[in-house]
Amino acid sequence: MDMPAGKPCDPGADALSGFLPGDSLFSTGGAGIHGRGCLLQAAPREDVGACAAHLLAQAAELHADAAPATARATDGMRPLLLGLLPYDPAGPASAQLRVPRCLRRIAAPHEPLAAPGAAILQRREHPERDEYERAVGAALERLGRDTPLRKLVLSRTLELELDRPLDLPGVLARLWRASPHGHTYALPVSGIGAEQDYFLGASPELLVSREGRRVRVHPLAGTAARHPDAAEDARIAQALLASPKDRLEHAVVVEAIEAVLRPLCRTLNVPAQPGLTSTARLWHLGTLIEGELADPAISALDLAVALHPTPAVCGLPTADARRAIAALEPFERGYFAGAVGWCDIAGDGAWAVAIRCARASGRRLTLSAGAGIVPGSVPELEYRETGNKLRTILDALGLH
Numbered sequence: 001m002d003m004p005a006g007k008p009c010d011p012g013a014d015a016l017s018g019f020l021p022g023d024s025l026f027s028t029g030g031a032g033i034h035g036r037g038c039l040l041q042a043a044p045r046e047d048v049g050a051c052a053a054h055l056l057a058q059a060a061e062l063h064a065d066a067a068p069a070t071a072r073a074t075d076g077m078r079p080l081l082l083g084l085l086p087y088d089p090a091g092p093a094s095a096q097l098r099v100p101r102c103l104r105r106i107a108a109p110h111e112p113l114a115a116p117g118a119a120i121l122q123r124r125e126h127p128e129r130d131e132y133e134r135a136v137g138a139a140l141e142r143l144g145r146d147t148p149l150r151k152l153v154l155s156r157t158l159e160l161e162l163d164r165p166l167d168l169p170g171v172l173a174r175l176w177r178a179s180p181h182g183h184t185y186a187l188p189v190s191g192i193g194a195e196q197d198y199f200l201g202a203s204p205e206l207l208v209s210r211e212g213r214r215v216r217v218h219p220l221a222g223t224a225a226r227h228p229d230a231a232e233d234a235r236i237a238q239a240l241l242a243s244p245k246d247r248l249e250h251a252v253v254v255e256a257i258e259a260v261l262r263p264l265c266r267t268l269n270v271p272a273q274p275g276l277t278s279t280a281r282l283w284h285l286g287t288l289i290e291g292e293l294a295d296p297a298i299s300a301l302d303l304a305v306a307l308h309p310t311p312a313v314c315g316l317p318t319a320d321a322r323r324a325i326a327a328l329e330p331f332e333r334g335y336f337a338g339a340v341g342w343c344d345i346a347g348d349g350a351w352a353v354a355i356r357c358a359r360a361s362g363r364r365l366t367l368s369a370g371a372g373i374v375p376g377s378v379p380e381l382e383y384r385e386t387g388n389k390l391r392t393i394l395d396a397l398g399l400h
């Protein structure tokens with residue numbers, strides 16, 4: 001096992017130019033954590049929280065043994081892990097927890113970034129448009145029946161083969177620049193060295209953050225495509241805020257989150273009305289929920305595990321929605337619609353909903369996006385909405 005301070009960690013002066021195969025990234029707003037290599041890792045199937053606590057305790061011991069050089073190797077940060085939780089804890093993808101060998105804080109890239117210039121050799125939508133729209137129709141039928149199901153999220157994928165391997169540092173820099181208020185992330189998911197598969201993206205949605213007792217959650221649900229004309233863009237945003245269908249889609253998410261957090265918090269503020277959040281391409285309804293933990297031993301990762309999957313990516317009731325999704329989606333979600341983030345040894349951390357993402361394997365990428373279906377959803381519009389969500393990654397690749 002490599003010691004954390006054995007080698008100096010000098011990934012390069014520029015924010016992401018020194019990003020190497022095996023490195024990890026998670027950013028919130030303008031500040032990022034860049035992890036170099038891997039000191040310890042685990043792929044727990046069950047009890048992710050306990051496994052993380054054990055991993056961090058081991059890391060702390062190693063850090064203590066290498067005390068004088070530790071501050072240099074970890075940029076003064078406490079031992080922390082970067083992690084990825086799959087959408088389905090019982091599915092084939094297992095949770096990934098890794099304590100990087102070295103850590104450093106990095107800032108968002110500020111130079112204008114050239115488009116990567118990759119071209120698409122092959123593209124395949126899975127499911128294809130007709131099949132996706134039929135699945136939305138079938139979901140609407142289920143919602144209309146006498147069932148407890150109130151919402152489910154249906155997704156689709158876009159598989160691409162590029163003419164060259166993905167320029168990961170370049171794409172991450174472009175994702176981060178285009179999502180200055182979101183969470184840009186990249187974690188290795190399998191393979192070794194240059195052959196490493198990555199799960200990457202730029203999520204606008206905070207699943208949960210914890211700092212001491214302070215907890216924040218910022219669920220998003222309800223979407224409209226932005227418009228280049230400012231007046232029209234503002235009109236679209238107001239129409240979204242007033243849309244009963246989108247308000248319902250959003251309210252279901254807030255209700256589920258409140259039900260999880262209320263028993264864990266001694267105070268909890270849940271605004272009665274959603275606000276608006278924007279990305280480069282989309283408007284979303286969002287509600288910032290803030291609270292104070294009753295028990296400070298509950299870590300950011302424990303909270304992420306408790307909340308995941310929210311109805312922003314699954315549905316309500318969760319078990320019914322999960323079953324309906326499994327019946328209607330013809331693919332395995334893997335890490336899409338999971339959670340990605342970090343947690344340190346004090347239990348502080350931040351986790352984003354793993355959306356606006358792709359799994360990359362050399363020249364091959366699988367992009368995924370979903371849309372919340374409630375009574376009143378229109379299959380064609382949900383297809384278009386998922387297309388707009390896929391553009392987060394396509395824009396970063398310089399593709400259309």
Ligand SMILES: C=C(O[C@H]1C=CC=C(C(=O)O)[C@@H]1O)C(=O)O
Pocket residue numbers: 153155205220221222223284311312313355356368369370371372389
């Ligand atoms: C499931 C996704 O987005 C979620 C987050 C914001 C808005 C959503 C919506 O309006 O459907 C989704 O709940 C995705 O981007 O794949």
